[in-house]
Amino acid sequence: MKRVIAVLAASTCLGSAAFGDDDRIVVGFATAETGFMQAYDKPAQDAAMIRIAEINEAGGLLGKQIEVVNADTKTDRAEGAKAGLSVIDAGADIVVVSCDYDFGAPAALTAESSGLISFFLCAESIKAGIQGVGPNSFSASVLAPVQGATMAQWAYEKKEARSFYRLLDTWTEYNKGICDGFDYMLPQLADATLVGEDTFLNEDASIAAQITRIKGLPEEPDAIMLCTMMPGAVSAIKQLRAAGINSMILNGSGVDGSYWLSAVPDLSNFYTPVQGSIYGDDPNAEVTAFNAKFKEATGGDPSTQYTYPGYVMIDVWAKAVERAGTTETAAVVAELEKMNAEPTLFGPRTFTSELHHQNQARYLIVETNAGKPGVVDEWTISAPIPVADLMK
Amino acid sequence: MAPRTQRRSVALRTISTPLILAALLVAFALVAWASGSRPFNQTVIDIFLQVIFVVGLYVFVGNSGVISFGHIAFACLGGYVAAWTTIKPMMKGISMPGLPDWLMQLEIPFWAAALAGGAFAAFWALVFGAVLMRLSGIAASIATFAMLAMVNSIYSNWESVTAATSSVVGIPILRVLWPYLVAAILAVFAAWAYSISRHGLALRAARDEPTAAAASGIDIPRARLIAFVISGAIMGAGGALYAHSIGLVTPDTYYLGLTFTTLSMLVVGGMSSLSGAVLGVLILSSLIQALRWLEAGIDIGTTTFALPGGVQEIALGVVMIAILMFRPAGIMGNKELTWPTGRGNDKPGEPGETN
Amino acid sequence: MGSVMQVVFDAASLGSLYALGALGIALIFGVMRLVNFAHGDVIAACVFVLLWPSVDAVAIVFAGNLPWFLLVPFVLAMGAALSVASEVVVFRRFRNANPATMMIASFALGFVIRYFLLMLYSSRPKSISLLPTLSQPVEIMGARIPLLQVITIVVTIGVLFGLTSFLRRTRFGLEMRAAAENFTMARVLGVRANRVIMGAFALSGALAAAIALILGSQTGTANIVMGANVMLMAFIATVIGGMGSLAGAVIAGFLLGAIAVVMQVILPPDARAFRDAFVYGAVILVLIFRPQGLLTARGTKERV
Known part of the structure; x- marks a missing residue:
């Protein structure tokens, strides 16, 4: 030795x-x-x-x-x-x-x-x-909460979503962050309601029980805020659609990419915030x-x-x-x-002595329609999420 | 039972084992110290922590013969005690606002946190053990696993007290080697002292001859419980020190990965031998480290030799299987390292030969 | 009515997965007292055989393009082959080792399989559209249920009946049951040990492949750790069922599935995240009251 x-x-x-x-x-x-x-x-x-x-x-x-x-x-x-x-x-x-x-x-x-x-x-x-x-x-x-907040506000303003359902995968902090941002934004949207919420775990073999709860609602919600990430996300999305739930699904950036779409053929009504588009249709040619x-x-x-x-x-x-x-x-x-809205290829970036992170950002909204993802809109939340709300 | 003088002679006869093991650990520490490389220093710290875990597990598994999948739960309890007691009160207020006031204000040194972690883990080992030690065999193994999964599930979700799955940072980082060396040596001596104590001898008798032991008045659940609590305390202290070695805790660190590493090292070394526990760690850790260096690439003359990424884990698995194939009872079997000139019955294997 | 039926179906389909997994573990435990921790990795490997090795994010579907009547037997055969290979290459040398040694060896083997898959396919989960027609919902007794759930339950029941009659009616089955009851005695009485053990591994591997097919079509994902969770639950089910008792393993598998689903339904939202703590608490309770398992197989007491 x-x-x-x-x-x-x-x-x-x-x-x-x-x-x-x-x-x-x-x-x-x-x-x-x-x-x-x-x-x-x-x-x-x-x-x-x-x-x-x-x-x-x-x-x-x-x-x-x-x-x-x-x-x-x-x-x-x-x-x-x-x-x-x-x-x-x-x-x-x-x-x-x-x-x-x-x-x-x-x-x-x-x-x-x-x-x-x-x-x-x-x-x-x-x-x-x-x-x-x-x-x-x-x-x-x-920050992950910006993604949740962006999707909630965008769906409310642009898609007239009023009833929301919150489905959280408690596996990681990232997932919880998305839902935290959603929770922060929702009360600011007049007449938007949370009709229900549930949790699951990324590794759950089946989320049948969670789906049964959604199906038990008197009316299908306008939008489901799905706070999860790979690999469980694919499974959850597939099972939601297989159960015949056709609500708009809002996500964090973690589900971006077309590599997994073959698992859920003809996925539609599915929205993801991204910093830049990998699909060749970014508004910025660079x-x-x-x-x-x-x-x-x-x-x-x-x-x-x-x-x-x-x-x-x-x-x-x-x-x-x-x-x-x-x-x-x-x-x-x-x-x-000192950087304040410093331009970069993927949107402006700001750092302060309080926060070394983005609490507001321009996001492109990617819609997947009939299995084809593409940029449909651009959204920046109306105000930065206060640091105090991020720390709760 | 054995009178005092007789026990002293047992102690004298067997003390060479912990002394040799401690000398081995010191040798590792000196090599790390002499090399002066900080990453290597950290590697040896990891090895010492792993020694603490495997020796802690040995105290229960080795003496009782019951495989436990649950001991890493105690490391988790200890690790969070370190987080609760050593992070600056202001940071604690942010990440774990649900802590009671007295705990929130507490800021103690690392060694006190290790002791507190050990005590806290020992307390829960007593509680869980009181229920679980009535079980034997594989039912006990599964029950200990269920205990681990319960602790993990609670610590992964108790937002206000453990910050759930989020890493809790701010634990003072301790990058000096010596405290870990001292702790590992203490663990070895504690394990040795237990195994020659009345309780340890009784438990081993119960392991080998359960019916006879029960007939001669050994209360097996109670004997197991004592081992469970002692090993829980060692694991708890180890868990707290582990937190200090990387400066953060998450429930995920103390779960299946660490459980299997620890158990594998114990079984490869020799489940019912303290020397096996320590050698299992030293040999497998050295192997892992050697493979990692090979993976990173080593210059031989003018060419660089490097294994493709990912080969390290595969090679480790293959080597473990091979060791177990040729030595089903582990490298040491149930023998201990003793002075070569000792009573001459067990010829101790030179660790260098097996690596 | 509809919602109760829904819960029953949810519980039954999750329970089916666990039951199939528990059977795979119990079969091998029965003949050689091996707790096979590599089972979960065999499950994952069975999904990955459908893909061509590549570390790209997009999966290159290879065998996955076969029509279903070829695909299903192919996966089952691959599972059986991998499992038999693990017995021939590794476990055969551990016939006389103690259970702890075998367990760690099986864990090390699983580790090798997992990292081998990781090297070939990278850790990024790969998406596959496996048997996509199964994702359509059907209506049964007021509950809208994905076809796959129904098939999972039907397949499990089918496998149970098939396996039971196989073990009861064939000579091979008889030998296997004899070996499970008392291996040494069976050997003395002329049971061909290697053949029986290889048969058990083949069956266990095929069961792993069946789980792989179900998980693969349910989640649409191939992921190197996908078998781990099912394997752990299956392992627990095997113990609760009574180590070595096939019927016990199945019952316990369904029981665990039911507990998990019912907990999800009845727990208040704040406690739902702690679901697993309650499930494992229930496991401890069952063990305390029935340490030998729900159904005790003869000849398996106190070996570990």
Whole structure:
């Protein structure tokens, strides 16, 4: 055994050779390269790499080429902490962590305790920021409650939905976040009523009992707010439609993508908020151009909108570094916090000293009709969701 | 039962086992300390935590012979005690507003949180154990699993006290190796002390010869309950320290994944041997780490050799099956590591040979 | 009336899934005292054989395009084959090992299967439209029920009758029952152990495949962890039913399905999220009052 340890010890020394060299600008990715989260982290990371390549081609950042170091979290929290330490020891100036708050937090906490900026690839919980990890942590995506609130208000204003049903999958914080936003918005919509609510679990083999409750209502609700995510979402949607419930289904961004639609043939009356369209019909032609670039780089189209936040992340961080003239944490954080409706490819982004996240955002509304998804509208909630409501 | 002098001689005869195991752990710690690499340091911290869990599980499973799927529930209870008692009151108010006032204001050091976690877990082990220890065999195993699932379901949904499925952050992170080393060594000694105690000997007798043991007046449910509470306390303390090692807790961390890792390490090491419990962790953890390094790529001369991603888990499973095929009773069987010059009956395997 | 019927059907269809799973576990436990934790991963593998290996988000349907009368036997055969292979390659070497060792070996095998699938297909759930005509609702006694639920229940009952008559009427079934009762004795009396055990694994694998078909068409998703939940419930059902008792496993499977559905219906909204805590609490209660299970199989006492 001692022999083995000696070999292992020798190999770690190789790994941590580079240390604290200030002539370089290094982006450290402590993300999942294997395991469950890999499917979610990789597309966003690929998008981030595209932005890094663009910046490097245009002459780099502060005149230096951006370098990249990686460490695999293996979709494991304890490994996440190690991955964070690894990229920090390799000289990272910013630590990019997993898409999901729960899996990204351990690495983000190592960055926070080393006084470095951490950026969640696409976490949508308010805790992926000041309120959870700490004052140097940011997320590149939009808060989940904004999605629920957007869908509720949009369905009310544009689709005359008045009776709502709330179906929550209690599996993750993300799901609860969507429904929290819905709960925040609903009382603000005059004569809109909640006709019922229920919960299920993502892994439930059958949600027959929940469906029976909906069918027991005197009248089918206008809209069902479905707060869930993959993989359970497909199952829930399929079972809802199989039971003959034809209400409008409102969702969070987690169900974006056409890859799963074959499971529910001819799905209609189904609405999803997205930051950018992967279907080639984004009102902004540059998004479609990005999609082509992504395909060129990775060999496939983006499969969901969660590809985009990775690009936004490098974009806003690089701008802040450029403005601050340094990669030093406090200066970059200060510049990021000055961003107010900063234009990006996927809508304006705002960071404040109170919130490192978007509590209001422009969303495209994708409608799936007869199994074909496409952008039908654009919606921004009338006012940002107050931080106090996000924290409850 | 055994008079005092006799027990002392048992203690003297067997103390070499925990001493050797402690020396092994110290050796690991020294290697990590000498390497100076922070990720490697964290890896060794994980190994020590896993030692605590597996030794905790051994105290019950090894001595009683009853497989428990539920012990990680105690780690969960302990982990949340750490969250309740060490996070800054202001942050607690945000994430867990339903805590009672006295707990909300409490801010204690990590070692006190580990003790409190152990005590809290021990209390619940007593409550659950009073009901469950009447069961034996696979019914007991399933009942312990049901206990784990209950605890998980409650902690995953009790919004105001556990923040439900959300990760609770703000637990002070402890990246120094030594407290974990001390805790792992304490766990090893506690397990050893229990196994040579009157209760431990009685329980092992009941494991091997249940009918005879019951006939000679051993109250099996009570003997099991004592082991259950002690092992629950060790798991609880381990759970609290685990929370300090990564700085957050979620119910999901303490569920099926950790349950199976812990159980696998115990069975691969040798279910009814304390040395097996510790070696199971050290050997499997070293293997996992070696595979991970291979996966990340190792430079040999001018070429880089790397395993494709995902091979690590597959290889681990295959190696575990192979070890069990050739040593169905685990690496150590039911033997313990002792001085080589000792009574000469069990020839202790050099750990290096098996890896 | 309609709503009561609806609940009954919901409970029966969920219970059917658990019962089929419990049967698969009980069959193997019966002949070799193995608690097969790889069962859930066999279920997942059976769905994935319909897809061509690729890590893209869009599933490349391969065998899934077969017409149903070829697709169903194909999946059943794949399940049986995988299960038999696991016995030949792995479990055969554990004949004399203690149950804990076998259990961990089966868990390790499941781990290997799961990560193998993960490597081939990535963790992103894949969507498949499996037997889409089954998603249509039908009306029975005032309740509108997806056709699939009806088929699930009918198939389960069919499987139960088929299996019962197979075990009662054929020589192979007789040998298997004898082996389940007392393996050593049966062997002495001339039961061909390897054949019986392989038969049990084949049947168990086919049952896993049947669950895979039902889950696949119900959820429309292939997901590497899709079998885990059913497997856990099935495992519990097997124990509650009385380890090794096939009839007990089935009854307990239906019972668990019924408890889960009824809890969902009667619990107030705030407590519904805690449903599983109540279900597992009920499991503990059943075990306390019937530690040997609802139906006790002879010769299975105190082996683990």
